[in-house]
Amino acid sequence: MAGLTLLAADGSLSEVPLNAAGAYARPTAPLRSRVAYAAAHVVPRVSADNTPGQPADIDWDSTLAFRRNVYSWGLGVADAMDTAQRNMGLDAAATRELISRSAEVAREEGGSVVVGVNTDHVLDSRISLDQVIDAYKEQLHFTEEQGAGPVLMASRHLARVAQDAADYRRVYRAVLETATTPVVLHWLGTAFDPELAGYFGADDWQTASQVLLEIIGENPGKVAGVKMSLLNAESEISVRAQLPEGVRMFTGDDFNYVGLIGGDTVGQGDSHSDALLGAFAAITPVASAAIQALDAGDPARYLEILGPTEELSRQVFAAPTFYYKTGVAFLSWLNGHQPAFQMVGGLHSARSLPHLSRIVELANASLALENPELARERWHGMLRVNGADA
Secondary structure, three states: OOEEEEEOOOOOEEEEEOOOOOOOOOOOOOOOOOOEEEEOOOOEOOOOOOOOOOOOOEOHHHHHHHHHHHHHOOOEEEEOOHHHOEOOOEOHHHHHHHHHHHHHHHHHHOOOEEEEEOOOOOOOOOOOHHHHHHHHHHHHHHHHHHOOEEEEOOOHHHHHHOOOHHHHHHHHHHHHOOOOOOEEEEEEOOOOOHHHOOHHHOOOHHHHHHHHHHHHHHOOOOEEEEEEEOOOHHHHHHHHHHOOOOOEEEEOOOOOHHHHHHHHHHOOOOOOOEEEEOHHHHOHHHHHHHHHHHHOOOHHHHHHHHOOHHHHHHHHOOOOHHHHHHHHHHHHHHOOOOOOOOOHHHHHHOOOHHHHHHHHHHHHHOOOOOOHHHHHHHHHHHHHHOOOOO
């Protein structure tokens, strides 16, 4: 098997052996030991005006086929989240259509789907607390009508207008009391969105987490889980230990998910987190195989399969972390899930060739290339187009 060419930051080329694909099989029964959602991205039409500031023009066949593939591996889909470029190219109209179409695919495939609920359809940058509440409710009710599970995302509007923790409790109480099904609360850190600084009324996670826990405690039966995306394992473990019975912790920590999901099963903590990860959209077969190993009572195999992917994920989510979507779409293209390496808003240009080369190297090493020969062909073609071939 021919080698895989890599590009260093100094322009030098090297070659490593191309590994065979991982020998992973789709599950024959639902996954049991963990609940896992892959936060999916969107694929634009290749001929669309995929430049900054233009409305999203989605290739629905490729976008929905990607979700069907996730379901085929036994994972659920988390849609219309930040991975789908919320606030980074996915406009309000496209968001609503994505939620509607994705919910329909979930019904067809018998899969589980949760979707992001936010206030981002409101174009004014600064609105009142009452308007934040109304905006949240509008998206929440639309999501419920589509039959998808709601993930109450962190709102930039709320972060701008809230004066203290009491404002956060007021807004969440008013929104949650209208929810007809339990929601997942999403705590998105500033590495993903700097505009969310001070969310839940404090800059330090210790104080903010107590506000989050108060919101959950003040709204019994309304919260199904919490997705924490702070890239800080200590904070997640701390909050997880304090959650009321029946409220799940969904890790959104793309740096430390192996130990957080493994938990006490692999000797890391006295409990475990479930998963709602953008990383799992990039490594769906590997993630599925790892959870299947846990289902089979084989934590060593879980670590063997999933452990090497964490370095890959850290590269995809490297600072500036909010450009991680580029790496997710890049791996989707390499793995044959979309016809071109294109993203809405021109975000495919957000990472350098050496950065992408390192993704290729780590995906190859962690057996995350689903069709290695296709991935090599596409990557080498990209190098040639950019004048970086040998």
